[in-house]
Amino acid sequence: MNLIDVLTKRLKEPLPGINSQSKMFPGKSRILPDVQTLEAARKAAVCILLFEKDDEWMTTLIKRVEYKGVHSGQMAFPGGKKEKNENYIQTALRETQEEIGIVVEGDKVIGKLSPVYIPPSNMYVEPIIAFYPQIPVYQKQETEVDSVVEVSLNLLLDDGIRKVKPVKQNNGLNIKVPYFDIYNYTVWGATAVMLSEFIDVLKSTKNQ
Numbered sequence: 167m168n169l170i171d172v173l174t175k176r177l178k179e180p181l182p183g184i185n186s187q188s189k190m191f192p193g194k195s196r197i198l199p200d201v202q203t204l205e206a207a208r209k210a211a212v213c214i215l216l217f218e219k220d221d222e223w224m225t226t227l228i229k230r231v232e233y234k235g236v237h238s239g240q241m242a243f244p245g246g247k248k249e250k251n252e253n254y255i256q257t258a259l260r261e262t263q264e265e266i267g268i269v270v271e272g273d274k275v276i277g278k279l280s281p282v283y284i285p286p287s288n289m290y291v292e293p294i295i296a297f298y299p300q301i302p303v304y305q306k307q308e309t310e311v312d313s314v315v316e317v318s319l320n321l322l323l324d325d326g327i328r329k330v331k332p333v334k335q336n337n338g339l340n341i342k343v344p345y346f347d348i349y350n351y352t353v354w355g356a357t358a359v360m361l362s363e364f365i366d367v368l369k370s371t372k373n374q
Contacts, residue, residue, distance in 0.1 A: 169371075173367070173371060174277060176367060176371050177276060177279075177295065178277065181280050181367065187282065187363050189328075190346075190362040191344075191359060207289060208289045208290070209247070210289050210292075211258040212242065212245025212292075213245055213261065213270065213293075214294065214295045214296070215262065215270065216276075217297070217300070217301065222320065226268075227241050229315065230310060230312060231311065231312045240354075241348070244258075244262040245258055259275075264307055266305065266314055267303070268302050270296045274299070276296065277295050279363050280363055282360055284356045289356075293363075315349065317348055323365065328346060329345055330342055330344050331345065344358065
């Protein structure tokens with residue numbers, strides 16, 4: 167079986183969830199808040215896009231532009247706010263097209279990871295995983311995307327990219343946070359939380 171078939175099967179099984187996510191929380195482990203808080207939270211989705219390039223499986227991250235907001239300049243998956251009457255898959259695929267110019271068909275979605283709640287932005291996010299059957303040619307949304315970074319899945323499986331360092335928050339305070347050192351980009355916060363679970367899911371498929 168190839169990676170996509172194996173992952174499609176694995177994503178239908180119970181996910182590692184909070185056990186994986188909490189490895190990369192900047193602070194104490196936390197679970198999703200109560201239903202009332204979630205209902206009031208802003209809803210969003212991101213797309214973990216998988217594709218083959220030079221006989222290697224890859225995914226795509228973006229570096230957001232600098233702006234006056236809590237996620238300014240951060241590394242992220244393509245994604246954004248859910249619009250009215252959209253489901254999370256539709257949001258993830260629409261945002262992927264808008265932000266990096268990649269059109270992903272709905273039948274290429276193979277599953278999703280556990281949702282993540284981001285307290286600083288009061289955002290509930292669902293990570294959608296999709297397969298792209300060709301090498302991406304990006305057209306980035308200049309107002310939101312500073313750069314596009316392709317990441318080898320083999321690199322993600324290297325435990326040496328997990329590190330800890332002080333990160334300056336928007337309030338000016340430095341806190342020690344776990345992060346992924348990916349090609350000298352600091353990937354932390356919600357994106358690192360999602361990556362942590364994705365990596366554990368990948369590792370669980372290695373013998374399949």
